[in-house]
Amino acid sequence: MYDEFLSEMDGDPEFRALIHMLQKHLLVSGDLSVMKWKGVDLKRISTILKTALNNKVKLPCSAAALALASPQRRMGLLQTSLGKISKPCVILDKDDIALIYYLPDLLSYADQRVIFESTSSISKQLYSSIVSSGKQSSWRVAEENFVQIKRPLVSPGCVNFSPGWLAQGHYGAENPLKPSLSLSGGKKDDTANVKSWLKQIEPLQLLSNILLALLHPELHAAGIKALHHMRKHKTAKGTTDILTYYAMLAMGKGLNLRSKNYKSNSNTSQEQLCYFLDDYGHMQLPNGRGESV
Template sequence: MVTIPIDWALYQTYLAGELVHEIFMATILHRPVRDMDLGLLDIDTCIALEQLANVMATAYSNAVRLKINMVRYNDALDKDESGRSETREENLFNRFPPEEERFLTTPSVVIDSGGRIIVWYLPGALTTMIMKDIHGATHSMSGLLKHSITTSKITQWRTNRSNFHISPDGMVTPGCINISPAWFQQGREKHGFPNLDPEDGFSPEVSAALKGDAGHNITTSLQRSGIIVSAALRVMHPDLYWAGMETQVRLGKWASRYELDKMHYHLQRWTSVFNVVSIICNRRSPLIEIPNVDQQHLIS
């Protein structure tokens, strides 16, 4: 298990993840919750974590089983599914026919025929305070969101103006930005974890949105939501959770070693086990064909 520096914000994420995991396990196993070290977690965050854990436990106890086997379905897909061949789509449709529509109204998990959880449905998982916190953080990025909208190439649909709509009350600025303390640039030849000089092919850097004094405020504003999302992952996918923890710590040590002070600053204060956060406001997703995904089996 990775050792997380106590003075890093990620350590509070670790404590939050352990708290959610403990409450979740205690609830589904019907045993008392053990006393735990809450570190610097404030009371509002602890209340939010408890609510998250309870909703997840409720969902886990309310399984909705589908007939589809996701492993077999995945094996049936080619590496480069285009989604444009009617014959191919019909073949997949016949092999894996969709089931009748189901409307979920309470916290639930959707599982396949092999008992694998493929969807967590968690209405009510976020407290009002957390939602206000997220709204406030988003509002503070209005300038970045506004300037992210493009008007030129329609192929850049992720940020094209035609795919966004104005908030009715004007409280949310449409846009789409990516934020990362260690942004991995595309088009680099070397892959894998950095163990060489940053000038020698491996060059993650602080994303543009976090550069400057305003970037410090953004990192801080995202801390509580990063803790909540990461704590949920501690239960949903522990292997991915711990891999994210290790990646963040190793990146921080790498940044410190090569005196990348700005990157190290943000990594010390980054609470999410995910390396990138996408802020998307009021997007209309155009109809597209998604490779490797049969539209009949999308669950929204």
Template sequence: MSCISPEWCLYSNNPAFLRNDLHEMCTIPQDWALRTTNAASTWVEQQFLVHTGSRPLVDPPPELDIHTMLSCRQLAVRMAEAYQHPIKLDIDIIRYNEALAKHESGMNDAQEDALLMKFLPAKRIVLNTPSVVVDSGFRIILWYIADALSPWVQNDMYTTTLSMGDLFKKSITARKGSIWRIHESNFRPAKMLGLTPGCINIAPCWFQQGHECYGPPSNNPDDVFKPKVSATLKGKRSLSMIMAMQRPALLASAALRVMHPELYWASVATHLELGRWSADQGLRDMHRLLTHWASVYTSASIMCNCQLPDH
């Protein structure tokens, strides 16, 4: 399975990895955390291309501290290893995506059984090395990037998670019909002292559900629909949580730059437009959080990605 087929070699040379048409439209302010994220993401992409092709080595950006630089290098190496170890499945992910319900909960046993019957797994595969799982058309379904996070990033994540115990505890539900992400059946007690199982939404811009808005948000203050800061970030510790998450957020964004460059640049453009809009609207809390938000991910990019077969 580790042998790279000629078809995969052709696919790996696809210019999609280098299509960054939107980047010329994105000018990130000097004092935004996103600027450092973009510099790091660019370097991770360059290092990835070094290890998967014949690109020359590039020096790291001077604004990265030593731990962040080493973390970026480790991520790029592991992603390159994964990309050079494709595992092909006899499944068409486009057809599979079309067979899913519009709002798949993951908690409907009959639906899960029907999907398994229609798309029978060929065999059980154990992933023990960095790999990409691809479908019959060589579309990437899954990146398995073992050992992608450096000890410093893992420590950042552990420390930040400890401070969110109350939020995690409140997020779990046993309610029938709830989505699988927050259902108690998918969680188990933490083995590490102080950690609380849970799943929360954190975003400097969260969209009100149940409303439709086509085009940019209106400047009319009487309009019902408005992007808002997520409830999780409306507390007193919001800025400290964002600051503590900056390095893990940077790494996640850098991974997206390699995996899905078009979504990466669309997310950067959305982030910048939200910053401009929130400043024009006098939404100081949202604008302040956006300037410190190091991730390209917003609720908009997540919802967009959920509509794509690549997801």
């Protein structure tokens, strides 16, 4: 699978034709000659994306103002009277810069069941990631930010996966990229479960990459370039093997997580990509507590 993704950057005719077909359908209509590709429902993607692109919601502030504002000021800028949003849409700043693509029902119920059932194999890692209330921790793993239900199919949690990780303070050439501990560390059974899970969600990896190629081709190209770099350059033991089944350009996933009003100050000058997979019936911008639901 990894080599297939690398071929995207090398001008793979099939992938390029699929993206061109979807772009044409979104912008100037036209029929889809391919409805499904490797388990990905292209017709569903194009229908929901077209609905979102025709339903633009504009905020009264600019992306630049949000980026420069203090956390307190930023929350004030985001306060709107939009209420709950339940239909596909694009959230824009006042200068028409896309901030959020809200795409409910992008996955069919059957696809959602497959993903949630396969993700149950890493429930142990998800469960152990949560830090109980009262203990100092990142908001990403704080217990109060997760929806707790009885007998869940998948345990709520937040785990980071990266095939090539640079530990903080280890940026020199003498420090090779290393797989994150969630992929290479821990018990042998846990690592095997993660590997099995990544292979089972191959259609989701494809879907996320197709969306990125459509909505932000520059970021998609940068992600492919990063995978190329990890494949060709000196890396720690285990990275090359992981790259044979890890090809998702998005490095973070949140599951039933209430997202805080948050801005990263350590990423590059380019955008930071985040996907949230959940079964909420609506979306709304930050409330008075700085949460998005």
